[in-house]
Amino acid sequence: MSERYDVAVVGAGVVGCAVAREFSRYRLRTILIEARSDLGDGASKGNSAILSTGSDTPFGTLENRLVTRGHQRYRAEAPAMGLPILSVGSLTVAWNEAQAASLAEMHRATVAAGYRSAELVDRDAIYRRVPSLAPGALAAMWEPEEAIVDPFSTPYAYALDAVTNGVEFRSSSAVSSALREEAGWTLSTATGAVACGLVVNCGGLWGDKVDALAGLADFAIRPRRGEFMVFDKSARPLLDVILKPVPSPTYRGVLMAPTAFGNVLLGPTAEDIDDPDDWRVTRDGLAKLDAAARAMMPALLDHDVTAIYCGVRPATERPEYRIAAHRDRRWITVGGIRSTGLSGALGIAEHVAALAFDGMLRAERKAELAPVRVPSLLEGGERPWRDAARVARDPAYGEMVCHCEGVSMGEIRDALASPLAPRTLKALKRRTRAMFGRCQGFFCGARVQAAFEHASRRAAE
Amino acid sequence: MSAIETDCAIVGAGPAGLAAARAAIDGGVRSVLVIDRDDAPGGLPRFCRHPGFGWEYTRRLETGPGLVRRLIGALDPARVQIRTGTTVQALHAGPRLEILSSGAGAATVHAKAVILATGIRERPRTARLVPGRRPERGILTTGQLQQMIARGVPLHGKRLVVVGTEHVAFSVLLTARHAGLSVVAMVEAEDRPMSYAPVATLVRCIAGVPIHATTRISDIHGETCVSGVEIESPEGRRVIPCDAVVFSGDFVPDSPLARSAGLTLDPATGGPQVDQIGRTSAPCVFAAGNLLRAVESSGFAAIEGARVGAATAAFLGGRIGWRGQVSTIAIAPQFRYVVPQCWSFEVPGLATLPTSLRVGADLDSARVGLRHDQALLWRGPVRRLLRHRRIRVPLSSLSTRLPGSISLVATPRDHP
Numbered sequence A: 001m002s003e004r005y006d007v008a009v010v011g012a013g014v015v016g017c018a019v020a021r022e023f024s025r026y027r028l029r030t031i032l033i034e035a036r037s038d039l040g041d042g043a044s045k046g047n048s049a050i051l052s053t054g055s056d057t058p059f060g061t062l063e064n065r066l067v068t069r070g071h072q073r074y075r076a077e078a079p080a081m082g083l084p085i086l087s088v089g090s091l092t093v094a095w096n097e098a099q100a101a102s103l104a105e106m107h108r109a110t111v112a113a114g115y116r117s118a119e120l121v122d123r124d125a126i127y128r129r130v131p132s133l134a135p136g137a138l139a140a141m142w143e144p145e146e147a148i149v150d151p152f153s154t155p156y157a158y159a160l161d162a163v164t165n166g167v168e169f170r171s172s173s174a175v176s177s178a179l180r181e182e183a184g185w186t187l188s189t190a191t192g193a194v195a196c197g198l199v200v201n202c203g204g205l206w207g208d209k210v211d212a213l214a215g216l217a218d219f220a221i222r223p224r225r226g227e228f229m230v231f232d233k234s235a236r237p238l239l240d241v242i243l244k245p246v247p248s249p250t251y252r253g254v255l256m257a258p259t260a261f262g263n264v265l266l267g268p269t270a271e272d273i274d275d276p277d278d279w280r281v282t283r284d285g286l287a288k289l290d291a292a293a294r295a296m297m298p299a300l301l302d303h304d305v306t307a308i309y310c311g312v313r314p315a316t317e318r319p320e321y322r323i324a325a326h327r328d329r330r331w332i333t334v335g336g337i338r339s340t341g342l343s344g345a346l347g348i349a350e351h352v353a354a355l356a357f358d359g360m361l362r363a364e365r366k367a368e369l370a371p372v373r374v375p376s377l378l379e380g381g382e383r384p385w386r387d388a389a390r391v392a393r394d395p396a397y398g399e400m401v402c403h404c405e406g407v408s409m410g411e412i413r414d415a416l417a418s419p420l421a422p423r424t425l426k427a428l429k430r431r432t433r434a435m436f437g438r439c440q441g442f443f444c445g446a447r448v449q450a451a452f453e454h455a456s457r458r459a460a461e
Numbered sequence B: 001m002s003a004i005e006t007d008c009a010i011v012g013a014g015p016a017g018l019a020a021a022r023a024a025i026d027g028g029v030r031s032v033l034v035i036d037r038d039d040a041p042g043g044l045p046r047f048c049r050h051p052g053f054g055w056e057y058t059r060r061l062e063t064g065p066g067l068v069r070r071l072i073g074a075l076d077p078a079r080v081q082i083r084t085g086t087t088v089q090a091l092h093a094g095p096r097l098e099i100l101s102s103g104a105g106a107a108t109v110h111a112k113a114v115i116l117a118t119g120i121r122e123r124p125r126t127a128r129l130v131p132g133r134r135p136e137r138g139i140l141t142t143g144q145l146q147q148m149i150a151r152g153v154p155l156h157g158k159r160l161v162v163v164g165t166e167h168v169a170f171s172v173l174l175t176a177r178h179a180g181l182s183v184v185a186m187v188e189a190e191d192r193p194m195s196y197a198p199v200a201t202l203v204r205c206i207a208g209v210p211i212h213a214t215t216r217i218s219d220i221h222g223e224t225c226v227s228g229v230e231i232e233s234p235e236g237r238r239v240i241p242c243d244a245v246v247f248s249g250d251f252v253p254d255s256p257l258a259r260s261a262g263l264t265l266d267p268a269t270g271g272p273q274v275d276q277i278g279r280t281s282a283p284c285v286f287a288a289g290n291l292l293r294a295v296e297s298s299g300f301a302a303i304e305g306a307r308v309g310a311a312t313a314a315f316l317g318g319r320i321g322w323r324g325q326v327s328t329i330a331i332a333p334q335f336r337y338v339v340p341q342c343w344s345f346e347v348p349g350l351a352t353l354p355t356s357l358r359v360g361a362d363l364d365s366a367r368v369g370l371r372h373d374q375a376l377l378w379r380g381p382v383r384r385l386l387r388h389r390r391i392r393v394p395l396s397s398l399s400t401r402l403p404g405s406i407s408l409v410a411t412p413r414d415h416p
Helices: A014-023 A062-077 A097-112 A123-129 A153-164 A204-213 A233-238 A283-296 A298-302 A341-357 A388-393 A409-416 A425-432 A445-460 B015-026 B064-073 B142-151 B167-178 B197-207 B256-260 B298-316 B395-400
Strands: A004-010 A030-033 A090-094 A119-122 A139-143 A147-149 A168-170 A175-181 A184-189 A192-201 A221-231 A242-245 A255-258 A264-267 A305-316 A322-326 A331-335 A400-402 B002-011 B032-035 B051-053 B080-083 B086-092 B096-101 B105-116 B120-122 B139-141 B159-163 B182-187 B216-221 B228-233 B236-241 B244-247 B251-253 B285-287 B327-331 B335-339 B356-359 B363-372 B375-379 B383-385 B406-412
Touching: A004 A014, A004 A184, A014 A030, A014 A153, A014 A331, A014 A341, A030 A153, A030 A192, A062 A341, A090 A097, A090 A123, A097 A119, A097 A139, A119 A123, A123 A139, A153 A168, A153 A341, A153 A425, A175 A204, A192 A204, A192 A341, A204 A221, A204 A305, A204 A331, A221 A283, A233 A264, A233 A298, A255 A283, A264 A283, A283 A298, A322 A341, A331 A341, A388 B105, A400 A409, A400 A445, A409 A425, A409 A445, A425 A445, A445 B142, B002 B015, B002 B096, B002 B298, B015 B032, B015 B064, B015 B080, B015 B105, B015 B298, B032 B105, B051 B064, B064 B298, B086 B105, B086 B256, B105 B298, B120 B142, B139 B142, B142 B167, B142 B244, B159 B167, B167 B182, B167 B197, B182 B228, B182 B236, B285 B298, B327 B335, B335 B406, B363 B395, B375 B395
Parallel strands: A004 A030, A004 A192, A030 A168, A090 A242, A192 A331, B002 B032, B002 B105, B032 B080, B105 B285, B139 B244, B159 B182, B159 B244, B327 B406
Antiparallel strands: A090 A139, A119 A139, A175 A184, A184 A192, A221 A264, A221 A305, A242 A255, A255 A264, A322 A331, B086 B096, B096 B105, B120 B251, B216 B228, B228 B236, B335 B356, B363 B375, B363 B383, B363 B406
């Protein structure tokens, strides 16, 4: 065995990346192990990109505490990493008397739980904010702190921060077995064995299977598929807030939101499935979304759909986080993160570190950290090609390749040269947005793919 | 940031833009700058190496690249500059264009007139709401496939399923054969192919490619690469193994620049609204070619380009002014759109855009009429009107008329 790690984080979704970043703050040898070829390639790649305040999670639960904390930390730490936060606010809209009654109750409970900026607004205020909303809204709860973020750059920024500060990242390394040893574990992975003193299972959709390797069977993943539509940027003027329905106890409903990239997003549906790898967009799902748009904002349907996708959420038999520290086993399970991983990740990471330092691990905090900054992919945001001086210094930023999303060859080159270089076309899309736009590669696909293959060949040599 | 002065800036170096450049020069414009964001001029035809391009304009059967060579060869390099690899980031009043390229960086172009000829793209799988998995390789449009072949970007397999049967679908067939790929099936949601019947028959009988009508794709298989598609027809569902599914046709104007510049767009075409010589709602900004609507042939787009180029020359030469009062051409509900959308009565003696009129649904037997105020100016023959065929209307008969209302009507055969 060549080396030994203090901590092995299994799973590089948004939560695993945040946890690895947390440990990178300490004098520890940490490894982040991912089964797939890219980070953020499971549940983290298909969400609604909303940074929730936590007010939509059950009050008094660990999930509520960690999402609320995650939101606070995101606001404090994300901007320095170059991650955008669009504080557009959300309106939870009641369309009938029964919903209006439960909305009033919801508002009372929300304020009582400490989310003091939540306010009930009347019909006129709703239509002032969203003139194209379908008629018939009765009342809404306005939450000004709910925000939109970049769901792809977020786990990337966490992982890049972790790696820049000493964490080792190993992709395409599915863990096949875990052997308990005196001082920890030896994990067999597809790219070799990893010996470590503590395992943090952030396996997401496969979290129960990872736990099973250690003989644990505390929960079972019940994958929940949610389908989404992303509308053309031409629809963006229709909507400048997050629109949510009043949730039922089992389903939060289809929401509508702007995206950081200048589109309008609609979703998710919710469907329990058996196979966590069943990433199919279905005709039923699309029909449900179409019906939801028709009910909430028919004008949206005048615009073309740019993307359809689904996310699969790592729900379990119980509607709560399944985070457990198995001290005697030197194993921490971070399971059942459901649909709140993006908002909760930094809160979860802090909590996990606290569990680890409570008897399983000792380490000093580093005095100095290397800062990281990821490129902004925000629509209308700062881009290298907007800066004439930068283009003059580096002409590749003037060579636009993806016209729908505004991506230059220089930005693609930079992404391919990252220490966390994308190994698939989809990963390249998530890093740069190239081919993510309305033409889906009609204009740019051949050139982007050529650049990708070229870089991959060079990396292989 | 450097500033460039030109009489006429043309955005898009496809058939319409290149033909417009030639006509503008012929009409006396001293300097023309043609800007294209791709790395070579030619637009979509440059990736189609089979014959069938430009007929209406050149009266020759050219290949795509052949047509492009001819159009470029007709330009005097002393007066027409073509800048490729150059993106127009914004079009402002003036007109003023903000451009960006790797060679020259950011620059501003001050033009006396602008012609937008940004062309079309195909609607991809997502916009067509086709369910199934989303493998990163093998879900293509014909535009992407043709570019991949032309640029030597390898496809991971050889078996294609083509969705759609517009003319372009048959273009894929030719391109694919040339590249050693095989089309294993064509799928059409309508009950018959949307191209010319003899073409479809040839494909079926000679090339041996099955055309599945009244069929849609109900699922796409494959994790990283497409491995097959499930098709659904009245006969049921079945899976066709394949390496790529190519979404063809279903073109739309690529109009983000026109939209961001604030031009009035026609919701029915998705392109800018123009009068009969291509003047848009923005002063000094013309538009031509398939940007006006999807889709006509490359030769048709070139003719439009040439007429708009000539009109631009007339405008820059002071022979006509900018568009004043226009009459909107009202269309009967059977029609999907008409281009031009409006008519300026004050324009004397200029060749007008050929009319693009299309029905929204096939009409078995009808005749089209052109009305000016109460008078019926023209009446077409009784005929079948098909969605995918352009209906010719001699709008130019309006040019001798005084200002008034204009409408296009469709009457069933038995109507008096």
